[in-house]
Amino acid sequence: xxxxxxxxxxxxxxxxxxxxxxxxxxxxxxxxxxxxxxxxxxxxxxxxxxxxxxxxxxxxxxxxxxxxxxxxxxxxxxxxxxxxxxxxxxxxxxxxxxxxxxxxxxxxxxxxxxxxxxxxxxxxxxxxxxxxxx
Amino acid sequence: xxxxxxxxxxxxxxxxxxxxxxxxxxxxxxxxxxxxxxxxxxxxxxxxxxxxxxxxxxxxxxxxxxxxxxxxxxxxxxxxxxxxxxxxxxxxxxxxxxxxxxxxxxxxxxxxxxxxxxxxxxxxxxxxxxxxxx
DNA sequence: ATTAATTCCTACTAATTTGCTAGGATTAGT
DNA sequence: ACTAATCCTAGCAAATTAGTAGGAATTAAT
Numbered sequence: 386x387x388x389x390x391x392x393x394x395x396x397x398x399x400x401x402x403x404x405x406x407x408x409x410x411x412x413x414x415x416x417x418x419x420x421x422x423x424x425x426x427x428x429x430x431x432x433x434x435x436x437x438x439x440x441x442x443x444x445x446x447x448x449x450x451x452x453x454x455x456x457x458x459x460x461x462x463x464x465x466x467x468x469x470x471x472x473x474x475x476x477x478x479x480x481x482x483x484x485x486x487x488x489x490x491x492x493x494x495x496x497x498x499x500x501x502x503x504x505x506x507x508x509x510x511x512x513x514x515x516x517x518x519x
Numbered sequence: 520x521x522x523x524x525x526x527x528x529x530x531x532x533x534x535x536x537x538x539x540x541x542x543x544x545x546x547x548x549x550x551x552x553x554x555x556x557x558x559x560x561x562x563x564x565x566x567x568x569x570x571x572x573x574x575x576x577x578x579x580x581x582x583x584x585x586x587x588x589x590x591x592x593x594x595x596x597x598x599x600x601x602x603x604x605x606x607x608x609x610x611x612x613x614x615x616x617x618x619x620x621x622x623x624x625x626x627x628x629x630x631x632x633x634x635x636x637x638x639x640x641x642x643x644x645x646x647x648x649x650x651x652x653x
Numbered sequence: 654a655t656t657a658a659t660t661c662c663t664a665c666t667a668a669t670t671t672g673c674t675a676g677g678a679t680t681a682g683t
Numbered sequence: 684a685c686t687a688a689t690c691c692t693a694g695c696a697a698a699t700t701a702g703t704a705g706g707a708a709t710t711a712a713t
Contacts, residue, residue: 388520388610388629390672396625413688427673433690446681447687462628475522491530493653494596494643495522501639505632519627524701547659561702567661580710581658654713661708669700679690 386475388466391431395469396462396514397421398432402441403457403515411450431469438468453511462514463506473506475499520609522600525565529603530596530648531555532566536575537591537649545584565603572602587645596648597640607640609633 401420405412414432418425432451435441440460441451453460467473476495513519535554539546548566552559566585569575574594575585587594601607610629647653 386520386522386526386604386607386609389670392520393610393625396628397623400624415688424673426675429689429691430673436690443689444681445679445689447685448682449680449688451689470520473520475520476527477521489531490534490648490651491527493651494530494648497653498636498639502632502636505635509628514624514628517624517627519631523699549659558702560704563660563662564702577660578710579660579708581656582711583659583709585660656713657711659708659710662706664704666703667701669698671698672696674695675693677691680688682687683685 389470391434392466392470394421394423394428395431395435395465397423398428398435399440399453399460399465399511400515402451402453403460403511406453406457409452411444411448411452413450417451434469435465438464440465440468456512457515458510458512460511461507462509462511463503465511466506467503473503475502523604525568526600526604528555528557528562529565529569529599531557532562532569533574533587533594533599533645534649536585536587537594537645540587540591543586545578545582545586547584551585568603569599572598574599574602590646591649592644592646594645595641596643596645597637599645600640601637607637609636 398417398421401417402412414425414428417423417432418428421428432441436443436451439454442454443449443451463473475498478489478492479496479499509519532551532555535551536546548559548562551557551566552562555562566575570577570585573588576588577583577585597607609632612623612626612629643653
């Protein structure tokens with residue numbers, strides 16, 4: 386039960402964008418790659434997931450790049466992680482059918498644990514993460 | 520961030536042992552395999568982890584098998600999962616050195632999330648899981 | 654003693670997932 | 684036109700997971 390590198394890098398990227406959020410600065414993938422030490426090509430894929438979840442907005446072409454769609458204090462860490470980490474689900478059977486017909490004793494446990502994790506992550510904003518004020 | 524099959528099967532096994540805990544019944548792997556639908560050979564490996572964590576005790580030879588070391592109400596789900604799921608750690612860098620010298624902004628987040636997950640799982644006993652009383 | 658039933662140990666393998674590389678199409682500013 | 688950027692998607696290598704397999708060790712029953 387590990388967080389993927391996408392989750393880790395997604396947070397790096399978000400923090401970096403949060404730092405530069407003032408004055409509508411538009412940030413390129415290449416500068417994010419420099420700041421985080423991850424390759425551009427890989428970051429492109431990660432930030433694409435964030436765009437799909439409307440956490441960032443992009444502008445294409447020369448002078449293009451990305452910026453957050455909202456203030457760092459209005460974006461939760463849970464939202465970011467769910468965007469890049471395939472919904473952050475600890476077991477598939479919460480939303481899909483499982484071999485046991487979805488009524489095994491564990492199901493309820495997984496569901497509650499999932500709720501627990503999500504609610505915790507939703508209470509923490511990107512701003513708080515940036516200030517390390519958790 | 521998924522639970523492994525070992526985590527899922529480990530809980531099945533535990534619930535089955537909890538059901539048969541009354542009167543010191545000793546349960547064989549083969550009957551656990553029948554009850555859970557998992558192969559004997561794979562369950563052997565999983566239950567070995569539980570033995571190592573002193574959740575079950577074994578008796579060898581003919582008429583041998585396994586039983587819980589304590590009442591189901593005294594064994595937490597967290598303890599079981601940590602035994603079979605390699606400490607249930609969401610990121611390595613909480614306990615190991617990471618490339619960023621262990622002081623990245625996310626580190627504190629992971630630590631707190633980890634504590635959150637463990638404390639939740641530790642509040643739930645095998646007895647509660649069995650009764651689906653979470 | 655022999656046999657049968659069981660745990661215990663450990664090596665191997667197949668399938669899946671993850672992490673990343675790569676190439677090029679598309680878009681927009683100068 | 685040229686350049687700097689996002690966008691799209693295919694592929695691949697490494698790691699991990701999930702499971703198979705064989706047989707040694709142990710013990711109860713006959």
